[in-house]
Amino acid sequence: MNNQTFYIIRQRFAQVFVTGQTFLLFIVFFLFIANAAMAQAVIFDEFPITAQIYQRDKLNRGLVTIKGRLYTEGYTDVSILVKKDQKNFYWKKQKLAFQSGELLNAPFSFQPFITAGLVEYDIYFYAFRGADSVLVKEATQVLCGDNIVIYGQSNAEANDSNELAKFKDEFKYGRTTFANFQTNDYSWFPTMKWNYYMSGLVGLEIQRQLIDKYKVPIGIINGAVGNKSIDDLMKRDEKNHENLDFYYGQLVKKANKVGLSKTAKIFIWRQGESEAFDSTRIDAYPAKFDQLRKQILEDFPAIEKIYVYQNNIYWVENKKAGDLREFQRKLSQLYPDCESISTVGTPGFDGVHYNIQGYQANGLEVSRLIAKNFYLSADTLGIHTPNITKAYFNARRDSLTLEFDKNQQMKYPDYSINKNFGGLAFIKDYFYLDGLAGQVSGGKAEGNKIILFLKAPSDAKKITYCPDYFNLSSESTEGIPYLTNTRGMRAFTFKNFAITSRIKINKPVLTAKLGSGLVKRVTLDWTLQTSLTYSVEKSVGTPDNFTKVVTLTQNQFVDTKLKKGVKYYYRINVEDEVYSNIVEVTIPLETLGLETDAELLVYPNPVQQGAELRINLNGLASELVLTNTQGTIIERIQFKDKSASIQTQKLNPGVYFLEAIHQDNSKWIKKVIVN
Numbered sequence: 001m002n003n004q005t006f007y008i009i010r011q012r013f014a015q016v017f018v019t020g021q022t023f024l025l026f027i028v029f030f031l032f033i034a035n036a037a038m039a040q041a042v043i044f045d046e047f048p049i050t051a052q053i054y055q056r057d058k059l060n061r062g063l064v065t066i067k068g069r070l071y072t073e074g075y076t077d078v079s080i081l082v083k084k085d086q087k088n089f090y091w092k093k094q095k096l097a098f099q100s101g102e103l104l105n106a107p108f109s110f111q112p113f114i115t116a117g118l119v120e121y122d123i124y125f126y127a128f129r130g131a132d133s134v135l136v137k138e139a140t141q142v143l144c145g146d147n148i149v150i151y152g153q154s155n156a157e158a159n160d161s162n163e164l165a166k167f168k169d170e171f172k173y174g175r176t177t178f179a180n181f182q183t184n185d186y187s188w189f190p191t192m193k194w195n196y197y198m199s200g201l202v203g204l205e206i207q208r209q210l211i212d213k214y215k216v217p218i219g220i221i222n223g224a225v226g227n228k229s230i231d232d233l234m235k236r237d238e239k240n241h242e243n244l245d246f247y248y249g250q251l252v253k254k255a256n257k258v259g260l261s262k263t264a265k266i267f268i269w270r271q272g273e274s275e276a277f278d279s280t281r282i283d284a285y286p287a288k289f290d291q292l293r294k295q296i297l298e299d300f301p302a303i304e305k306i307y308v309y310q311n312n313i314y315w316v317e318n319k320k321a322g323d324l325r326e327f328q329r330k331l332s333q334l335y336p337d338c339e340s341i342s343t344v345g346t347p348g349f350d351g352v353h354y355n356i357q358g359y360q361a362n363g364l365e366v367s368r369l370i371a372k373n374f375y376l377s378a379d380t381l382g383i384h385t386p387n388i389t390k391a392y393f394n395a396r397r398d399s400l401t402l403e404f405d406k407n408q409q410m411k412y413p414d415y416s417i418n419k420n421f422g423g424l425a426f427i428k429d430y431f432y433l434d435g436l437a438g439q440v441s442g443g444k445a446e447g448n449k450i451i452l453f454l455k456a457p458s459d460a461k462k463i464t465y466c467p468d469y470f471n472l473s474s475e476s477t478e479g480i481p482y483l484t485n486t487r488g489m490r491a492f493t494f495k496n497f498a499i500t501s502r503i504k505i506n507k508p509v510l511t512a513k514l515g516s517g518l519v520k521r522v523t524l525d526w527t528l529q530t531s532l533t534y535s536v537e538k539s540v541g542t543p544d545n546f547t548k549v550v551t552l553t554q555n556q557f558v559d560t561k562l563k564k565g566v567k568y569y570y571r572i573n574v575e576d577e578v579y580s581n582i583v584e585v586t587i588p589l590e591t592l593g594l595e596t597d598a599e600l601l602v603y604p605n606p607v608q609q610g611a612e613l614r615i616n617l618n619g620l621a622s623e624l625v626l627t628n629t630q631g632t633i634i635e636r637i638q639f640k641d642k643s644a645s646i647q648t649q650k651l652n653p654g655v656y657f658l659e660a661i662h663q664d665n666s667k668w669i670k671k672v673i674v675n
Contacts, residue, residue, distance in 0.1 A: 041071035048123050048139035048259075051188035053175045053219035055147050055263035055302070056116035062144035066125060067109040070096060077128035078136075080110045085119050093128075116144040118173050118215050141190065143173060145217030146210070146374065147264040149300065150203055151233065151251060152271035155309070155353060156224035158200035163356040167196060167204055174199075174207040175219040179254040181244050186257035188219070198222060201356060202268070205363025206370070214375045221260065223251030229274040229281060234292040241299055252299050263302050266370060270309040273352060275324055276469075282320040286327050293335060305337060305373055307366050310385075310492055312343045313479065315351045315472050322468040322495035329387065329492040339373075341366055342385040344466065345482040345490040351472075365489065382487030386410060386448075388465075390575075391499045397457040400433075400440075400499070402450040402465075404491065406576050410445040413481035419474050427481040428452075430467065433460035435496075450483060466493035500531055508534075508572050510580040514587070520562050522585050523631065526572055528555035535573040543569040543582050550630075558631030560657070565589045600660050606673035609653055613646040613672065617660055625659040626672070648674055 046065045048054075054062030066080055075096055082090035096106035114121050121142040126133045150156050174191035176198040189195050191207060199207070203220035210218050225233065225247050237243035242253040255261035269292075275281040297303055310328040314321065331338040341362075348358030369384070371377035386404040393400055404410055416424035428440040431452060439460075443452045465483070483491040508526040515521040524536065536557045537546040546569070550557060562568065564587050572580035601616040615624065624637040624644060634656065637644055646658075651674045660668040 042068060042125075042127070042136055043071070044068035044137065047125070047137060048142050049186075049188050050139045051141045051143075051175060051190060052139065052259060053143045053145050053147055053188070053217050054114060055260060055265065056144050056216070060116045061113045062116065064112050064114055064123065064142075065109075066111075066123070067107070069105040069107050070127060071103055071105045072127075073098065073104060075106070075127050075129055078108045079126045079128065079133070080112065081124045081126070082112055082114070083122040083124075084114075086122065089114075089121065114142070114144045116216055118211075118217065119143075143175065143217040143219075145173070145219065146266065147219040147221065147260045148203065148206060148266045148268060148370075149251075149255065149260075149264050149303075150200065150220060150222040150224055150268045150270070152224045152269055152309075153228050153233070153273055154224070154226035155273065155359075156200065156202070156268070156270035157222065157226055158202045158224075158354075158359045159197040160201075160353065161197070163201060163359070164196045166356045167193075167201060169204070169208055171207050171211055171218075173211050173217040175217065176203075177219065177221040177254060177258045179250070179257070181250060181253070186254060188258060191220075200224070201359035202270070202363040202366070205360045206367045209364055209367035210371065210375070214371065214377075216375070219260070221251075221255055221258065221264070223247070223254060224270070227274065228271075229278075230271060230285060230288045230292065231281070232274075233271060234288060234295065236295055248295065255300070261300055264300055265302050265304045265374065267296055267300060267303045267306045268309075268366065269306055272309075272311045272324055272328065273314065276311050276314050276318055276321040277316045279318045279320040282318075282324045285324055289327075289331075293338070297337075303337070305339060305370075306335075307369060308338055308340045309362070310340050310342050310344075312346065312349060313466055313468075313470050313493070315470050317469055317471075319468050322464065322466070322493065325493050326495040329494055332387075339369060340385065340387075340492070341369065342490045342492050344493055345479060345484070349478065351477060381407070382409065382485045382489060384408075385489050386483065386485050386491035388492070388494050388497055391463050391497055392501065393458070393499065397459065398454050400452045400454060400458070400463065402452065402463070404448045404450070404485075406448060408448040409486040410448060410450050410491075411484050411486055412443045412445040412450055413483070415481055417476050417478060417481060419476055421473065423474075425475060425480045427483065430465065430480055432464040432467075433458055434462055435464065461499055462496040463499055464495045464497070465491070468495075505529070505532065505574050505578045507578055508574060508580040510570065510572050510583050512570055512583040512585050514585055520560070520564075520587055521631070522559045522562065522568065522570070524557045524559070524570055524572075524583075526555050526580060529574075532574055535576070537571050537573055539569040541567060543584070546571060548573075552630070554630075556631065558629065560629060562587050600658070600668040600670045602658060602670045602672055605670075606675050607648055608675050609651060610649050613648055615644045615646070615658070615660075617642050617668070623661045625661060627657050627659070629655050629657070 045068050048064055054064060056062050077093055077095050079093040090112045092110060094108050098104050098106045122140045123142060124135060125137045127136050171191040175188050176191050176195045178187045178189060178198055199220040200222050203222055207218045233247050235246045236248045243249040244253060275285055308328060308331050311325050328340055331340045346354060346358045346361055348355035368379060372380050386408045388402055388404055390403045413427050416426050419425055428442055429437055431440045433439045439455055441453045441455045443450055510524060510526045513523045515523060533551060533553055535551045536549045538549045539546045567586045569582055569584050571582045603614055607613045625633060626635040627633050653674050656672040658670045658672050
């Protein structure tokens, strides 16, 4: 280091305390002072953390980024060496090119890939003066696998010290994350008994299930905080998402510091006990969850699945607790990236929390869903919580059929449970028709159906399964006999589920019409019957490989996902029970596609929801028509000039088609994407 450089650093170091600026230069100065003659002043923008798990991508690999700047003159090169299970795996050297600035510096950047699996990587960074090198920084026990974020309140923490002590396993290829916000210390550690509390018992069980079965390292970052409402846990500083004054900010800060906030794909949300104990908080819960979900997807943009636990039934009088559980039950219908899982009937329940067996059961159940969605697990039968899909009476209205998901195999419990102060609890007593109990005499299971036998014919409009809350003066602390499938998954509780009038399903007659125009469309039509759900199924090439395309309640569908020269087959499935005839459509060999931008210019495209979509046309048109992929008209604009605009605030994210219709009915069509 020459005297001029030293003088500049010293002067800038003094300014830190006067102006609060240039903290980076303070670090550089400190490194130089440590050994003014020999030190390598290096500032890393990114470098692995010892014991870190890099999130694997779809190619089963993780990208390790090492970049920064070296400030010491005289160094000529830098290199990295990566060892895989202590054997040389990757080496690369990079020549330094110093550039002028307030301080002379040389940037460097490396991005090696490491492969997911039960192997550890050691990463070393060297600086060179000609042929001589010195080790500057290292990170050991680095892994590549999957990281899981857990958030919520005490049952997400799941870290009772007495129960943690009963957990026996330690995981060489499991990782927990540590944060000390006061000292700004953020670290990764192999999962061991001394740090069990950092992952919690649900996280520990997930690690045990996935590491052993699928040979992929699992990292857990648990930001849960006990006894907190959704209001407490979702508060965010919109100017600084890492603001440590908020629990959510602490989670984001910790995730950023350990390098996984932008890559983690799995999020577990377990919360709602606070609301179940306070009825004034429940009505606003759906809107708050919607906002929380948006925050999660913003701050953790790689999240593909949010697993949500439906509340158990608690012992505090709250006549709206069932409404919250009903919202949690329907989350997967509201949000495609959410999947709910039931907690009623979980063993070891004390009225609020669980013992180790209960948390392990919940960890096992969610790990099976994770394995299906992320590990191509073949263990898929009966792993989902049974969810009611419809309810209807027989013709005499003296029995009521509850249908659950198509592939469920249901069980009707034929046992009772002793109540706390005498008497027996039977499942039949916990079905409520229009809010009234005592109308069910028994029941049975048939495939995915539960058939309830009624004491008398009923004209009820709604059915509820399980009460809002339990009463300790009567029910047992272990609950009641619950509906399950043959795998033992307890069905979601539901409240005021509509009972529909079962009608005879006639086999629909399906017709198909191939439209003309630059964008080929197949329009499917059939006769509509009231209150039925239709699934459009499509087969390519041959009529024996049908897959579901869309589920809807209308009687028309427009398919634009077509290729020239290909033969397509369609059929309609009604209520997963009755199939229509099969129709065949062959797409002609003429050119398919959209017109050039010179004819119809739409920008920006894709367009962000809420932004203005602008349209320029090289020619005249009488009308602009915006439709969705089903052919439904969203907006019409009378087009008298060569430019126009569409406001997108009310457009849901997705694909649309914009048609510019000429006076002779010819069209130019443009595909529009709203993000």
